[in-house]
Amino acid sequence: MIIQKEYKFYAAHRNETLKDKCSNLHGHRYGVRCFFEVERDGEISTLFGEFDSRMEPWIKEYYDHGMLINVNDPLYESLQEHCRRTGEQLKMKLFNGPTSVENLAWMLFTEVTDMGFRLAQLEIRETDTSVISYTREDWIRDNRLFASLRSPGAATP
Known part of the structure; x- marks a missing residue:
């Protein structure tokens, strides 16, 4: 049986590998x-809550109002230097590759699975008109x- 739940978060990012907006x-x-x-194990399989x-607390802690950033992006080094210089702590979710929606889907699927949930699929809406569907396959x-x-030194999401 599939239970669908929706969550939202705000985050900044850029894809430095692209040469567009x-x-x-x-x-x-x-x-x-x-x-x-x-799986049903009685009259009720799982409570939505x-x-x-x-x-919800996990998304808020690691994603909401943070910055998704590739550790290989030159901006990351600048942000680290800013934090060292000012003592400011910026919330940054680190990627080992571009912060594309495809890589975000892989990261979220991995982390939710690591939490002990079994996902069949997840969908990520990046804009009002753009959604990616990402399956277990x-x-x-x-x-x-x-x-x-x-390989040594290779960066993957």
């Missing part, structure tokens, strides 16, 4: 729809791809 620092109100697989009580395929690309 997305290489500029900008933000989105991301919508994340999780498709949780659950059980998802929210773990997911996509996640498995990406994990294989990233494992094959890993």
Whole structure:
């Protein structure tokens, strides 16, 4: 059985690997729809609040009103220097590759799975008209791809 839950967060990012408007620092109100697989073990399989009580604080702590940034982006080094110089603590969610919505989907799928949830799919709405659907099969395929690309010094999401 699938239980769908939706979550939202605001975050800044840029994709420095592109040579278009997305290489500029900008933000989105991301919508994340999780498709949780659950099994019935009685009259009630799962209370919706059980998802929210773990997911909402986690999203707020690690993603909401933060910056998604590639550790290989020259801006990251500048932001680290700013924090050292000023003592300011910026919330940064670190990526080992571009902060594309595809890489965000992989990261979220991995982290939600690591929390003990079983996902069939998740959808990420980056804009009003742009949504990515990311399935367990996509996640498995990406994990294989990233494992094959890993070598000393190789950066993967």
